[in-house]
Amino acid sequence: MRKLLVIGIGAGDPEHVTVQAVRAMNDADVFFVVEKPGERRELAAARREILERYVDDPSYRVVDVEDPERDRAAAAYTNAVEDWRRRRAEVWERAIADNLREDERGAFLVWGDPALYDSTLAVIERIRANGSLELEYEVVPGISSVQALAARHGVPLNRVGGAVHITTGRRLARGLPDDGSDVVVMLDADCTFKQVDDPDVEIYWGAYVGTDDEILVAGRLREVEDEIERLRGEARERKGWIMDTYLLRRPARP
Numbered sequence: 001m002r003k004l005l006v007i008g009i010g011a012g013d014p015e016h017v018t019v020q021a022v023r024a025m026n027d028a029d030v031f032f033v034v035e036k037p038g039e040r041r042e043l044a045a046a047r048r049e050i051l052e053r054y055v056d057d058p059s060y061r062v063v064d065v066e067d068p069e070r071d072r073a074a075a076a077y078t079n080a081v082e083d084w085r086r087r088r089a090e091v092w093e094r095a096i097a098d099n100l101r102e103d104e105r106g107a108f109l110v111w112g113d114p115a116l117y118d119s120t121l122a123v124i125e126r127i128r129a130n131g132s133l134e135l136e137y138e139v140v141p142g143i144s145s146v147q148a149l150a151a152r153h154g155v156p157l158n159r160v161g162g163a164v165h166i167t168t169g170r171r172l173a174r175g176l177p178d179d180g181s182d183v184v185v186m187l188d189a190d191c192t193f194k195q196v197d198d199p200d201v202e203i204y205w206g207a208y209v210g211t212d213d214e215i216l217v218a219g220r221l222r223e224v225e226d227e228i229e230r231l232r233g234e235a236r237e238r239k240g241w242i243m244d245t246y247l248l249r250r251p252a253r254p
Contacts, residue, residue, distance in 0.1 A: 008114050168187045
């Protein structure tokens, strides 16, 4: 039976790769490198750098998989995501069937952690549900951008007895939670933090965390939001893509 390894490789720094991930990579025969439309080659190159650094036997094979484009303008967001995952499953299934023998192990290298706002596991489950390929898989956790962000700013994600709320920019647009949680926001393409109507909120923002292009900004949200928007826009224009995450924190109450 074919076996897949879904390996978290951290937020960008090759040294985020764990000992467990290194062991898993050295067990793989084929690495499937998924390239998204418009994604700069540097991301694929970063994955290859990780392989060259940590895999001892250079006989492994690399299969480039061109990811289907997602309709990001669709009004029905959930339906658009489901359609994208269906098309991804079709493409990935063909790549696995054509390039991974029954007795081999394949691997997907996932930025951050496969369990946090990443669709790799859902797509693999969809392939298994199709029934055309017999697959089993193992997940190796990685350092997420959330952990890396907190580390680079030198702050804990939670406060004593408090909760951490992890969400997306799309959901933040509905407002901050009322329970006083510290809020981590991912996948925010629209600088939704500018809609937060609370003058006391602080922000810890980071882009390309753990890479040579890392940008960090922290401070009172109202005082730094324009700077973050400017830096984000300039970075996206310069590189053609951006990965950023931020923590919103209300002042502690007595």
